[in-house]
Amino acid sequence: MTELMVLETGPLATIQDRGRAGQASLGIPRSGACDQRSYELANRLVGNKPGAAVIEATFGGLALRAEAEVVIATTGAPCAGAPLNAPTTLRPGEVLRLGPPRSGLRTYVAVRGGFAVSTVLGSRSTDLLSGLGPPPLRAGDLLPVGDESAPMPGVDLAAVADPAAGEVVVRVTPGPRADWFTPDALRGHTYTVSSNSNRIGVRLEGPSLQRIHEGELPSEGMALGAIQIPPSGLPVLFLADHPVTGGYPVIAYVATADLDACAQLRPGQSLRFTAQTR
Structure with missing residues (x-):
């Protein structure tokens, strides 16, 4: 073999x-x-x-x-x-x-x-x-190495852009607990990717988001791209190894088309959220 x-x-x-x-x-x-x-x-x-x-x-x-x-x-x-x-x-x-x-x-x-x-x-x-x-x-x-494959595509080089090196702008849609925060609370701020990030989630450093609705949540289902706000107020953007449930409010979801860019964010890189438009 x-x-x-x-x-x-x-x-x-x-x-x-x-x-x-x-x-x-x-x-x-x-x-x-x-x-x-x-x-x-x-x-x-x-x-x-x-x-x-x-x-x-x-x-x-x-x-x-x-x-x-x-x-x-x-x-x-x-x-x-x-x-x-x-x-x-x-x-x-x-x-x-x-x-x-x-x-x-x-x-x-x-x-x-x-x-x-x-x-x-x-x-x-x-x-x-x-x-x-x-x-x-x-x-x-x-x-x-396996032995199952299809014909070679006949491509010498795929014309694909490198991941962004500077600030990345990510589109988001409101999450199920967006009303726990002030309108547009997530947008308008620039965050920095923390060195504590991993395949579970991108942890962000920057402005702490304050709730306008206090209380505890029962565990809810979590999805790829969910942006959860723990008690610190600092967003966590869930990646591929995210948990299937969580008890902190989800303020927004990253647009599907922007998830791959989030996977390439490196510690110290800047991230900004913007509303997804149709």
Whole structure:
């Protein structure tokens, strides 16, 4: 069986696919790739069938050695030392090494055939909150490569913009508890992404939002892109590994089209919310 050896992992590297959708009623989070657009592109570039498993590397640092000839592609955050948005061949013994990205946070590495790790509840995704799926990658791991693939797309380079390096403006729609806060409370402020952010959520630093309605909530369902306001008043924007329920008010939801940009926000980056218009 063809394999790739993990030599280094960087801050965090996990196996991800489309996730475990549709099981929230059972208490099972969706998880999956944070930046779905980059994930799907990586698979298309190597001719994988939809849903194949890839590596999601956080802030570079990943090093993989080919044990046999493989075709790979990297997408998302552009890392020094790695070809981006283009299929490339690794020959036996060659090493793919991701340096720090010049913008963005998460880089996706697809291999033709997909990573054939074991599935858990229909997905190969690592879920950091629930502990489902394979553990985060470690140096010395041997990753098996599958043999299911479609024809190569015949694309030398995908013309895709890099993740934004400056302030990111995200569109939002009102959440179920928007009336617990003053009108437009979330908009008009600039926030900074906290270093405490992870795959569960983007924690923001900046103006603290004050409630106009006090009281406690029973636990409510949580969705990808929900912006929850805990007692600190500082927003938390939920990403792929978010909990399925929560007891703090949700003031807004990020527009679906802007979720992938949120997945690429890095600590210290600025974020501003604006109303979504039709």
